[in-house]
Amino acid sequence: MCHALLQDPKFFRLLLSIDEELAAEVHAGRCACGGVLHRADYPRKPRACLNEVRSDFESRFSFCCADCRKRKTSTSVRFLGRRVYLALAVVLGSARHAGQNPAAARISATLEIPVRTLQRWRAWWSGQFALTPLWRASCARFMPPVASNSFPASLLERFAGNAAEALMRLLVFLSPITVRPITLREGR
Helix, strand or coil: CHHHHHHCHHHHHHHHHHHHHHHHHHHHCCCCCCCCEEECCEECCCECCCHHHHHHHCEECEEEECCCCCEEECCCCCECCCCCEEHHHHHHHHHHHCCCHHHHHHHHHHHCCCHHHHHHHHHHHHHHHHHCHHHHHHHHHCCCCCCHHHCCHHHHCCCCCCHHHHHHHHHHHHHHHHCCCCCCCCCC
């Protein structure tokens, strides 16, 4: 099952290596002004992360231009925008929650995510995700159409491979929204 991936250090390391590759692509380029990019990672306090890989998830890869000082942040499969929970937890928690109270309680206890946070994530998936430029540009590629009322589970089902491969492909698919502002409230 996909939720077992939350306890698999190999999967977390795979996500880290994908992010490192994405960051290397950004770093190899130059700033729009022509300046050289220097490493300037953002510190993170990741939630729903294994303790043994936490140190690898305590920063978000980003770069700063040596000349104009503008930031250039690479896309990510580890983080969903500026959220404190890992993208993996947001996707799996939302997919398994699907509005069912007993399931919500289990997911909430397993991932240590408040039920209200899961409800906010589900609201974002069912309302705002379908309006993102990523989905609006990509939805026609899925035939038959993906059931938007059961995002992200219905989207996860469309990616081939075993659970780990499908989830990894979904996170790569979602990576463009990790560098653009998204509204996904977590509350405090």
